[in-house]
Amino acid sequence: MAKETTLGDLLRSQGVSRRAFLQFCTTTATMMALPAAVIPSMARALEQARRPSVIWLSFQECTGCTEALLRSHAPSIESLIFDFISLDYHHTLQAASGDAAEKAREQAMHEHAGEYLLLVDGSIPTLKGTSTIAGINNLDMLMEGAAGAAAILAVGTCAAYGGLPKAAPNPTGARSVEELITDKPIVNLPGCPPIPLAITGVIAHYLTMGALPEVDHLKRPLAFYGENVHDRCYRRPFYDRGLFAETFDDEGARKGWCLYKLGCKAPETYNACATIKWNQGVSFPIQSGHGCIGCSEPNFWDKGGIYDSVPMAQFGSGPKIAVAGAVGVVAGAGAALLARTKKHKKEAELHADE
Amino acid sequence: MSLLDFARGPAIHWALIILVAGTIWRLLGVLVLTRGADLSRPRDAFGNFKGYRTVFSRAWPSGEFTTATRYQTGMAYVFHIATLIVVIGIVPHIEFITGLTGASWPGLPNAAGVAFGIIALASLLALILRRIAKPAVYCSNWGDYFAWFVMAAPLVTGLMAFAHIGPRYETMLAIHILSVALLFAWFPFGKLMHSFWFIFSRAQSGVAYAHKGVRI
Known part of the structure; x- marks a missing residue:
């Protein structure tokens, strides 16, 4: 029965006015640089949208992305979007635990095969056994989850690019989602944590348009990551x-x-x-x-120190430059010595000729 | 590794090493190769000392050549001064130098930096146009044009990076740093070494002539 609930029903039951809902649609459409004409159809599509199944996998992460989203500001329509979607698996938020939780994931993957959205936060360790959930390696769980997903949202810098876990020396062999999954549409929503509206905006775009938004060369939605x-x-x-x-x-x-x-x-x-x-x-x-x-x-x-400014060169300069100077001295002295020797030899030859 | 990481890291790193090692190599290699002593008696007791004045006296051509040379001499001064101001005056460059040496000083507002950058580039264009227009005067070879190119590239790319023309800012910044890396790496081996040679060549000429009692 719950699966038949539309977003409009849900918002009304939560006491959200139509004006507030349209404001959200307008904000989202504006942020994503969609034309104004889209707003009514976005509102209509969202209002009548059915609960899509979402599986949220958390790997090597700090839960900051989830925290940012949930604690953004309450009660928000962004958070209601998350109330609205059928969040079938999120091991931080779900009530179920252990086998029941994993069964919920498997059931959602089975029932909505090819249709569910896969949200991933945290990087994926490729070194077996460094991070497991219910005894399943993160990498295996990602591969299993990605196989039946309609699209994947990599939430946070760790999922999008590897983030802190991938930082040198990367002891767990951490990888980003896009490094491991190449046959599914992926949108990266980096940030530590990402802006909540970027997450909900992309979901709203997907629900409304039935497609993922336009992205840049790093697979980030241009609407949120288009300008520095x-x-x-x-x-x-x-x-x-x-x-x-x-x-x-x-x-x-x-x-x-x-x-x-x-x-x-x-x-x-x-x-x-x-x-x-x-x-x-x-x-x-x-x-x-x-x-x-x-x-x-x-x-x-x-990328160097947090407090090093953008134009600073990223290397320890002093000793290496000093070594370079020493090399120059040796090379210069050598060159001069060779030239002098040659000169003296030539002079000696000239004198001998005389 | 992104292009900017490469530019700010290994590229500029090795370029600086080549710059330092190459410059010392060339300076030493030439300066240690001294001329033999001139056994003739100097015409002037203070000849050598007077000769060193040439370093400054040749900062402007002699009066006889004013008409023929004032355009390029004036333009060259404009270029050198504007470039120096850009190199040591704008904040990102100061930050780069601070990162290497620890030394720091106040920077110019961006508008002034851009203005001097444009002046430097315009004067550089004026100089190359004259060089092209009067081949008989300059007898240019590819080294002259390449030196011009490696000098113009950082000016063009720096202005483009600031003005957000062309690729994204970080890519343009990387291209700018790479162009500077090329300038650094080429510096010791091309005509840009005149930054050092001009002192020694003028002094050498001055001393040689002063020894013979000729003031130049």
Whole structure:
């Protein structure tokens, strides 16, 4: 019976007004750069949509992605979307445990084969036995889950690109979803954690349009990851004027100047943090006084120090340059010695001729 | 490894090593190869000292050549000064130098950096156009054009990265850093070494002539 409930029924039962629902549709359509004409059809499609089956697999992760989504702001329509979908397996949230939980997963995979959405958070260890759920290796569970999925959403940087578990020396042989699954449509929603609206927006797009949204070369939806944080940052004018915070407690920091010199990675980071922000648009990391750490970019943890600014070269310079200087001295001295020897030999020859 | 990771890591790393090793190699290789002593008595007791003035006196051509050379001399000064300001004046470059040396100083606003970058590029274009227009004056070879190219590339790519023209910012930044890496790696082996040679060549000429009692 529950499977026949539409989103419209559910929202009404939760006391959500039609105005609020249309606001959500408008926001989502706007964020995903869809034309205004789509909004009524999106509302209609969402309202009449049936509960799609979603299996959420959590592997090497910190549950931050789930936390961000659930605690985004309550009660939210984004969270109701998650109430609406048939979240058949999520081992952090589900009431069932042990065999019952695994049976629920297997049942959902069987009943909705080829139709369910697979959401994955956390990277997948390829080293057997390093991370298991109910005795099943993460890799095996992913492969099994992906086989019958209609599409896969890699939620969070760990699932999308390997994230922290994949950082050097990567002791578990962690891999991202797209490195392991190549025959299914995949959308990456990176971020540590990702912006909740990016997750619900992609799900809403899928429910409405029956297809995944347009993505960039890193499989991120362009609507949320189309522009870099720097270009949308409210501190950008200070960057242009050459006004920077030099430390976290100097005058520049107190005046809200640009954090570029303090290692802000916004110029090379693509995300919607500066526009959507967090906690109902209250703030985002740069607004709270810390530079962007580039968490929605692949391998961000191995890209040098968090407090090294974007243009800094990523290598230990001093000793190597000194060695290079020494090599230059040796080569130069050698070259000079050879040239002098040749010169003297030539002079000796000339004198001999005389 | 992304293109930017490669550019900021191994590429610029090895380019700097080649720059340092190559520059010292060439400097030493030439400077240690001293000329034999001139056994004639100097015409002027302070001849050698006066000769060193040539390093500065040749900073502008002699009056006889003013008409023929003021265009390229003036343009060359504009180019060198604007480029120097861009290299040491804009914040990302200062950050790069700080990362290597620890030294830091205040930077220019972006608008000033862009203005000097455009001035540098325009003057560089003016210089190459003259070189092309007057082949008999310059007798250019491919080394001249290649030196021009490796100098122009960082200016063009840097301005493009700032203005978000062309590929995405991080790709353009990577291309800019790679163009600088090419400049660093080529520097010791091409005509860009005039950055060092101009001092020694002027001094050598000055000393040689001063020894003979000629002031140049």
